[in-house]
Amino acid sequence: MSQNEKTNWPLWEVFIQSKPGLSHKHVGSIHAADAQSAIENARDVYTRRSEGTSIWVVPANAISASSPDDEGEFFEPANDKVYRHPTFYNIPKGVKYL
Secondary structure, three states, X not given: OOHHHXXXXXXXXXXXXXXXXXXXXXXXXXXXXXXXXXXXXXXXXXXXXXXXXXXXXXEHHHOOOOOHHHHHHXXXXXHOOXXXXXHHOOOOOOOOOO
8 A cells, every 4th residue: 555545544533531431532643544444543553551441533524623713702702601600609518529
């Protein structure tokens, strides 16, 4: 297989769960022909020392994201919703952790 054929493979984003119950974390990207190959390649590249218990691969072109350039206008509406912050609540006595 030529290098050109490999570079034409879709890009997959790789997420690894390090222990059961924890969130999957993005660890990198990998090129692969299909989802199963992406999982196997991700296992070989990103879990060489038994770092994970679960692998997710997502086609990079399926991810939608906001732009850092839009940060101000995109996140600004949340700043005027003071009720989202727990400053108006009284904490009952005896509660140690919230």
